[in-house]
Amino acid sequence: MTIKLVAVDIDGTLLTPDKKITPEVKAAVREASQSGVQVVIATGRPVAGVYHLLEELELNKPGHYVITFNGALVQDAATGQELVKDILSYQDYLDIEYYSRLLGVHMHAITKEGIFTANRNIGKYTVHESQLVNMPIFYRTPEEMADKEIIKTMYIDEPEILDAAIAKLPAEFYERFTIVKSTPFYLEILKKSANKGRAIQQLAQELGLTMAQAMAIGDEENDLAMLEVVDHPVVMENGNPKVKKIAKHITKSNQESGVAYALKTWVLND
DSSP: OOOOEEEEOIIIIISOTTSOOOHHHHHHHHHHHHTTOEEEEEOSSOGGGTHHHHHHHTOOSTTOEEEEGGGTEEEETTTOOEEEEOOBOHHHHHHHHHHHHHHTOOEEEEOSSOEEEOOSSOOHHHHHHHHHHTOOEEEOOGGGGTTOOBOEEEEEOOHHHHHHHHHTOOHHHHHHEEEEEEETTEEEEEETTOOHHHHHHHHHHHHTOOGGGEEEEEOSGGGHHHHHHSSEEEEETTSOHHHHTTOSEEEOOGGGTHHHHHHHHHTTTO
16 A cells, blocks of 8 residues: 655654754655655654754645654644644652652653753753753743643653663553653653654544555654554664564665655655
């Protein structure tokens, strides 16, 4: 069956290691889009960290969609109209923040407006995230967060500190939340119903498409949910070995325009 929907991760997938989109990827995305394929950015980044990429790829026009916050938010890329919005409750935030202090790991929460941390000594990976996604950082105590629409929270720290904290997370956290490790120094915690896979399923339903008509391209553990639900899972050559195990196809690396290779080989030449 012809592929009509392609979900593409950003970091480690769409972008080269130096955070660029190659001319080959731009051309392939444009060709796929012009041929009637719905190419959708599906990322852990917040909306603000995606706008410039949508513009560069010409995916910000009417009829295009974008999946952000690891599937917690699905929007019309042109109008901003929300199709899906799964936010954490204030009690969720309080529990997640409490365990960050208990386990000795830095943490921040993200809304559509910015990055909020209760860490008086702001972690370097909070600063890194702010620069990566072009969002401001706000210091707020837990009591000052009651009125915020928190879309996701993140434990961010040196890999060895983060891994030690992960090992001590209570089992009930995995029952209550979607928990995904997106880099060695990022652990993302979202509402249980939020993940890239569910977001793609909901968008496909909106577009009248099936998972047999869908492809996903990714590289990391936070891409597993979308790779598992589509009939055509594609993993980057530079991808996590655990993620490669479920791939139908392995494409070239992000340094070698792997997204372009996947689109040309398994979508445009189908």
